[in-house]
Amino acid sequence: MCGITGATWMADCRPVDSSDFDRMTDALSHRGPDGRGVHREDYPDGSGILLGHRRLSIIDLAGGAQPMANEDDTVWVSFNGEIYNYRELRPGLEQQGHRFRTHSDGETIVHLYEQYGDDFVLHLRGMFAIAIWDRKRRRLVLVRDRLGQKPLVYCHQDNRLLFASEIKAILAIPDASRQIRHQAIDEYLTYGYVPHPGTIYQGINKLPPAHLAVYEHGQLSTRCYWNPELTPDPTASSDDLQQNLRQVVDESVRLRMRSDVPLGAFLSGGIDSTIITGVMQEHAAQPTHTFTIGFPVDGFDESQFAQTAADHLKTEHTLMEVQPDSLSLLDKLVWLFDEPFADSSAVPTYYLSQMTQQHVKVALTGDGGDELFAGYDRYRTVDRLGNFDRLPSPLRAAITGPWRHVIPSGPEVSLRRRLKHRLAILREPLEKRYVSWVTGFSQSRRHSMYQPDVQRQMSSESSLQFLESLLRQTTGMRPGLRAMRTDLRSYLPCDLLAKVDITSMAHGLECRSPFLDHHVVEAAGRFSFADLDRPGQIKPVLTQTFQKYLPKSLRERPKMGFSVPLDRWFRNDLQSFARDTLLSHQAFCHNYFQPSAIEQMLNEHQSKTWRHGDRIWSLLFLELWGQQQG
Known part of the structure; x- marks a missing residue:
């Protein structure tokens, strides 16, 4: 886990100054406090490449420094993340004649690229943001992992490409774009984050999850390399699906326990983190070290549930109760995130990472469990409202007709306001209906707040395209599954994973998420929505498949969430x-x-x-x- 930077320029472009690039790389020192490296190549025609790296040492502490190269220094890599199956990949590469200098996972990448070209990424299991420089072809390849666990941003302007793990590194270059993209303000209010591929800045973009970009001869092209259908398998029995899920989760946890430094787990007392911790215990030689943050506020403190899980699993548990100093931390979070980010659960996640890092350097999490196994109530609601769409159109029109306007408005929590809002939502297609479900600021509220000249510049339809386009790609699926699959490609990478990456790396802590192994994602995708959502049960697929890890009191508790x-x-x-x-x-x-x-x-x-x-x-x-x- 690290921070990466880079710059490449064409012959007719002014080279990036080495002192500027040093500032760019060192802007990520919090992501990689254990070391730094820079590789530079200047060519006779005036073009060149710079690769930078800030290292957090997890694998091969002595030999894993980056940027690193292949045997003849013609392929260079700087990467952030972990390749969990590097040991399994190495023997096959050695049989093909590749020679390794280190025992690191990063060196596997350069030899895979030599062997398979751009298809090297298809062999990787892990979380990663990768930059590969192909010296012979003067070709830069940028890759982001399938679920978007590791960030990668870039700025392509005037025959020059800058890239980094965080926006602040790009802004360290004096003439990098700093112009605010005004439409991003509307996107931010809509989602609580600025969705990929854009950022808050004009000209700075995010590489989307599961995408590969190539910069060659001054041209930048991107493509998606992983887009599974994730459609349920009606031919498989529930027992077979659960057995397969049990196997791939077990393997995923085992792979993520590979580390040359101490590791533990976040344990909230929820179903997801309890299962991951329970599987860890199966493979651990000693009790797993688990961590929980407690808040002295009723309704926001899960510490008692975490303690119940820790007692059941017999972990070595650490609880820290905090009273968030929200004012001073808010300024810190603003600097860390580089652009507006509305998820306030960044506050407890920051404190949890800070406390965990004092004991271990790697922590496993339950991230992804909700999006894969129907953990949010909105999935059930969206699915049931889908029954309304199957009614005859005259009946639908009568139910949601103009008569709803006679219902008096009231306070937000009043029954009549909720009824009026629900009837209005029912008139919309599922795409717009779901956006209204997840947005913090409705379209009408946003427009009523804008300055008149700003309102004329903002396009609500443009902001909605991100989520609506993802929903349209799920046409034909059951409504609940459509919402889940959309969250997997929007809310999960843009909000939850961004939050965990930024707050954990602020403390030099690496977080690993076994549910986000793409084999686990594909196994989960085989379950029908009827399997995932059963009346009176919470995450029935997980609670039945991993029952032995879950005390009865945790299997039946409703989701609380990690909030303030x-x-x-x-x-x-x-x-x-x-x-x-x-x-x-x-x-x-x-x-x-x-x-x-x-x-x-x-x-x-x-x-x-x-x-x-x-x-x-x-x-x-x-x-x-x-x-x-x-």
Whole structure:
């Protein structure tokens, strides 16, 4: 696990200065505190390449320094992540005549590229962002893992390509693009993050998950290399599917326990992390070290459930209770994320990573379990509402007709408002219906907040295209599965995995997610929605397949989530801070939003007419990010 940087330029482009590139690489020192390396090549025609690396030593502590090359130094690699099956790949490569200098997983990549070209990525099991320089062809290859666990951003301008693990590294180059992409503000309010392939900056992009990019002769091309259908297998029995799932999860955990440094696991007391920890115990020579953060706030503290799981599995458990210093941490998170990011669970994840790193250098997580095994209530709701779409159109029109407008509005939590909202949603196709389900700011609310000139520039349809296009690719599936498959390619990589990567790497901690092995994803995709969602049961496929790891009290508990009490904060401790910051005459956000609309939101929240905690957090993050732009 590391941070990578790079720059390549054509003959008619000014070379990147080495001192600028050093700043670019060292901007990622928090991702790789154990070492740094830079490789530079300048060619007679004026073109050149720079590869940089900041190392967090996990595998082959003595010999795994990067950038590294093949036997004759014609293929170079700088990569971030872990290749879990590198030991299995190595014998076959040696039989083909490849000679290894180290015992690292990174060296496997250069020899795979020599052997298979761009198809090398199909042989990898892991999480990775990879940069390969092919000296003979003066060709740069960039690759991101299948589920998007490791980030990779790039800037292609004027016959030059810059790339890095984080945006801040690209911004360390003096003439890199810093222009804000205004449409990204609308995307941020819609999703709580800026979806790939864009970023908040014009000209800086994210390489999407499961994509490979090639920069050659000044031209950049990208393609998707993994796009499984993930359709249920009606010919397989439940027993066979569960047996296969048990085998691939066991193998995935075993591979992710390969480490030359101490490792442990996040344990929330939920089904996903408890199963991963239980499988770890099967392969561990001693009790697994598990970690939980506790919050002294009712409804937000899972520590008792984590302790129940730890007692059942007999782990060596560490609990740390924290009272988040949200104000000072918010500034830190804004700097770490580089662009607006509205998921407030970054706060507990940051503290959990900080505490875990004091004991181990690698932690296994249960990430992906909800998206693969129907862990969110919205999947069930979306699926059941699909029954409405099968009614005759005249009946649907009658149920959702103009009469709904006579229902009086009320507070956000009132039954009549929820009924009115539900009827309005039913009129929409599933694509727009699901967007309304997951967005923090509805289209009407966003438009009512914008300054008039900004509103004319924003295109809500453009913002919606990201999620709607993914949903359209699932046409023919059952509605619940459509929502799950869409989250797997949107909410998971853009929000959850980005959050875990940034907050864990802020402390030099590597997080590994066994459920996100692509073999596990493909095995999970064979289950029908009827298997995944059964009345009165929570994640029945997981609880039945891995029953021995789960105490009865955990199998039946509803999902709590990893969150912070925003509604309470913004009515009490942070009320003045939010008001003073967002209503300041110098506020950055006033460039986009009407101060009166922000004030109305704050007043509605304080009066408990609406619960705007998440929205206020989103605006605060955006405001502080804007202030850091100078």
